[in-house]
Amino acid sequence: MEIVHPNSIDEALAGLGDGAIPLAGGTDLMVEVNFGHIRPERVIGLRRLAELKEWDGQRIGAGVTWRRIETHGPKALAEAARTVGSPQIRNAGTIGGNLGTASPAGDGHPFLAAVGASIELASTASQRTLTWQEFFTGVKETARRPDELIMAVHLPAGLPERQCFGKIGIRNAMVIATVCAVVTRADDGKTTVALGSVAPTPIRATGAENMISSIGHPSAGDLVEFQRLVSEEVRPITDHRSTEEYRRHGAGVLARRLLERCLS
Ligand SMILES: Cc1cc2nc3c(=O)[nH]c(=O)nc-3n(C[C@H](O)[C@H](O)[C@H](O)COP(=O)(O)OP(=O)(O)OC[C@H]3O[C@@H](n4cnc5c(N)ncnc54)[C@H](O)[C@@H]3O)c2cc1C
Structure with a gap:
């Protein structure tokens, strides 16, 4: 398994496709690897990508961890974050990884559905934003293409208190x-x-x-x-x-x- 550590979004996007899989906190992906459920040929590490960790008002970067959301997120999302795994898992696991796995039990998802959030995706060729309904397509299935990165979650303005x-x-x-x-x-x-x-x-x-x-x-x-x-x-x-x-x-x-x- 080859592991690549890009220093920019462009570099990361260029490395996707052809069996390459993004790795954020690894709290889902490495479980799958350890159990032998997947054997990725190439893994694109996302931890060095500062842009994915940006949190600008209503835009939460895909690389923002549950630990940060627990302390800074909107009330119900912070409450959800507090229940994700243990402190170690919350320090590593990200909202983007939760979306990438798309488990029906993902604790971040009900909040995104309740407030009508959208998900920003990018590839070398395009950038698009999907509603949460368009993004989730089935059990552990999403509309993300293999050459796309989840860039961020967009929350609407004026969330109910x-x-x-x-x-x-x-x-x-x-x-x-x-x-x-x-x-x-x-x-x-x-x-x-x-x-x-x-x-x-x-x-x-x-x-x-x-x-x-x-x-x-x-x-x-x-x-x-x-x-x-x-x-x-x-x-x-x-x-x-x-x-x-x-x-x-x-x-x-x-x-x-x-x-x-x-x-x-
Ligand atoms: C002990 C334990 C307890 C857990 N408890 C909970 C829980 O209570 N609630 C819960 O919801 N989850 C739980 N999880 C699952 C996991 O921690 C979360 O889903 C977490 O948010 C995954 O984030 P990550 O950054 O570690 O993802 P990773 O493991 O790095 O990636 C997960 C998937 O998303 C893809 N991916 C990651 N980032 C991107 C991106 N930017 N663009 C495109 N694809 C991407 C990866 O390729 C992979 O397919 C638990 C896991 C463990 C091991």
């Missing part, structure tokens, strides 16, 4: 999500609900969003109906981490509790 992340797992720390979710609530009542680990890609529960957004002061009954709609809208599977039924129930309960936190 009331925003909460939550995660259900088999223990409290170092756990991959059985369900994870973000709820945001704006001053005019507009509510967004995005969930991870309950479908091949992150999803928004739009029926639940529409129902609760139209109610200024939701009653206990409205919250129960919101929970029911979220549970109905998710598309979980049964796997080694959970049954479909548990995920469906957990998604509704988690979303309702996060909404209650936003409303309190």
Whole structure:
């Protein structure tokens, strides 16, 4: 395995394609290599690329670590960052790597879906920005082409102050999500609900969003109906981490509790 350490974005982009794979923190990629699931011929190390670590207002560079997001990110994204692995993992792992892997359980994804973020990609030939819906195409699949780098995440301006992340797992720390979710609530009542680990890609529960957004002061009954709609809208599977039924129930309960936190 050849390892290349480019000093500029142009150099990195020129090295991509032909079986070369980008390496950021390595907390996903090296697990795959160690288990023998992949044998890349060439690895393009991204750590020297200062541009990927830039964080300019609403634009978060792909190389920004969870450690930085934990301390400086918007509230719900910072809450998500705090649950990613251990301090060692958060010091190395990046938001770009989380997107590159595109695991359905990626803890960064519900926030991006809840606020309507977009993802900036670049190759030697082009630069493009995709909505989060365009970017995630399936389980561990994205619209990124092999010759492209994820450059940054773009957040919209004016994020709602009331925003909460939550995660259900088999223990409290170092756990991959059985369900994870973000709820945001704006001053005019507009509510967004995005969930991870309950479908091949992150999803928004739009029926639940529409129902609760139209109610200024939701009653206990409205919250129960919101929970029911979220549970109905998710598309979980049964796997080694959970049954479909548990995920469906957990998604509704988690979303309702996060909404209650936003409303309190
Ligand atoms: C012990 C442990 C616990 C973990 N816990 C969690 C958890 O709780 N929640 C969670 O979401 N994740 C968790 N992870 C997974 C991982 O830490 C995160 O997904 C992390 O964000 C990956 O970032 P990275 O920089 O290490 O990516 P890497 O491993 O370097 O790369 C991951 C993938 O993205 C690609 N890639 C990286 N950067 C770019 C780029 N700029 N452009 C294009 N492609 C790119 C790589 O080629 C690779 O395919 C855990 C991992 C471990 C080992």
